[in-house]
Amino acid sequence: xxxxxxxxxxxxxxxGKYLGSLLGSMIGVNGxxxxxxxxxLILMIGNHLFSQKWGMQPKTKEGIAFWSAMYIPIxxxxxxxxxxxxxxxxxxxxxxxxxxxxxxxxxxxPFLSKIGNSEVSDEIDSAHE
Amino acid sequence: xxxxxxxxxxxxxxxxxLVVGVILFxxxxxxxxxxxxxxxxxxxxxxAGLALAFLGDKKGLxxxxxxxxxALLGGSMFRDFAVVATAVGADLNKIKKAGFAGVxxxxxxxxxxxxxxxxIAYFMGYTDAVSAATIGAGACTYIVGxxxxxxxxxxSDVIAISIAAGVIKTVVTTIGTPIIAKRIGLHSPxxxxxxxxxxxxxxxxxxxxxxxxxxxxxxxxxxxxxxxGLGCLVCPSIFFVVLRAFLQ
Numbered sequence: 001x002x003x004x005x006x007x008x009x010x011x012x013x014x015x016g017k018y019l020g021s022l023l024g025s026m027i028g029v030n031g032x033x034x035x036x037x038x039x040x041l042i043l044m045i046g047n048h049l050f051s052q053k054w055g056m057q058p059k060t061k062e063g064i065a066f067w068s069a070m071y072i073p074i075x076x077x078x079x080x081x082x083x084x085x086x087x088x089x090x091x092x093x094x095x096x097x098x099x100x101x102x103x104x105x106x107x108x109x110p111f112l113s114k115i116g117n118s119e120v121s122d123e124i125d126s127a128h129e
Numbered sequence: 130x131x132x133x134x135x136x137x138x139x140x141x142x143x144x145x146x147l148v149v150g151v152i153l154f155x156x157x158x159x160x161x162x163x164x165x166x167x168x169x170x171x172x173x174x175x176x177a178g179l180a181l182a183f184l185g186d187k188k189g190l191x192x193x194x195x196x197x198x199x200a201l202l203g204g205s206m207f208r209d210f211a212v213v214a215t216a217v218g219a220d221l222n223k224i225k226k227a228g229f230a231g232v233x234x235x236x237x238x239x240x241x242x243x244x245x246x247x248x249i250a251y252f253m254g255y256t257d258a259v260s261a262a263t264i265g266a267g268a269c270t271y272i273v274g275x276x277x278x279x280x281x282x283x284x285s286d287v288i289a290i291s292i293a294a295g296v297i298k299t300v301v302t303t304i305g306t307p308i309i310a311k312r313i314g315l316h317s318p319x320x321x322x323x324x325x326x327x328x329x330x331x332x333x334x335x336x337x338x339x340x341x342x343x344x345x346x347x348x349x350x351x352x353x354x355x356x357x358g359l360g361c362l363v364c365p366s367i368f369f370v371v372l373r374a375f376l377q
């Protein structure tokens with residue numbers, strides 16, 4: 001049943017967020033540190049176990065796949081609710097600081113990508129490029 | 130208020146599904162017809178979303194009652210739910226391999242962003258350590274900025290600037306990632322893990338990667354989700370102390 005997949009996904013998110021808030025309080029930050037990251041790890045490990053040992057039903061996977069596909073529409077909705085007016089009313093300091101620092105760290109991607117990357121040909125097929 | 134408006138406001142989430150569907154449909158049409166597919170439809174749709182946000186204020190388009198459902202659909206609950214779901218297509222082995230690089234990227238990303246942001250603030254007239262630190266933290270993400278500012282007792286206009294810097298970062302990452310992707314070698318899960326750690330703004334990283342190559346999204350999101358928490362930890366503490374020593 002598809003709802004099993006959705007319920008499994010919900011459990012992953014809640015457990016992950018709980019771990020994130022635990023880590024947050026451990027390091028003294030009031031909030032969630034890496035909750036989504038933990039949830040993703042739990043989902044991947046769970047998915048691996050269920051598929052290999054018990055054989056996850058395709059219908060169950062469809063429940064997760066649906067939300068995975070809803071991801072782009074949600075991002076578009078998210079873009080439309082940003083406080084863009086405030087972003088541009090913060091003046092030049094905000095625009096210069098926000099833009100330059102972002103471009104600066106982006107240029108570091110090729111250097112840090114070399115760490116632990118044995119397979120340089122480890123490229124994914126980007127069919128829609 | 131007429132019957133239709135009442136109906137829509139009662140079913141605001143359902144209407145939001147319709148609105149986003151129409152935005153995507155039109156964007157893909159424009160991408161194919163006008164740009165011959167050179168600019169991906171998803172990138173256009175996300176930019177259209179940002180443009181529509183100008184119609185409102187604090188909550189963007191959702192400030193208009195008719196579109197209040199966008200705040201629900203695009204809010205953090207659904208965002209996190211869907212981002213976690215993308216992990217179903219991710220390869221655990223690739224994440225394991227990139228894990229160390231991801232941690233380094235997080236540390237380098239926060240450090241470089243904070244200090245270069247603070248330096249920019251300093252040279253643009255915000256010479257006291259508290260203001261420079263708050264703006265530098267804002268350049269990390271729009272959550273790290275106000276948290277740092279509140280902890281250090283920064284003035285409210287400086288906190289506003291720090292939030293603005295963080296939102297600008299989200300916008301620049303969203304629009305800039307697909308443009309710059311090829312030049313910075315952002316094409317593999319490994320580089321996406323590094324990218325997420327370096328840039329860190331979760332909304333920007335996931336939106337930018339979605340516009341570049343959907344398959345990279347889970348890898349970037351994985352590391353980006355640690356960034357804000359780490360930033361809130363180090364910016365008002367260690368980083369502020371180091372910065373103050375420099376500015377004295």
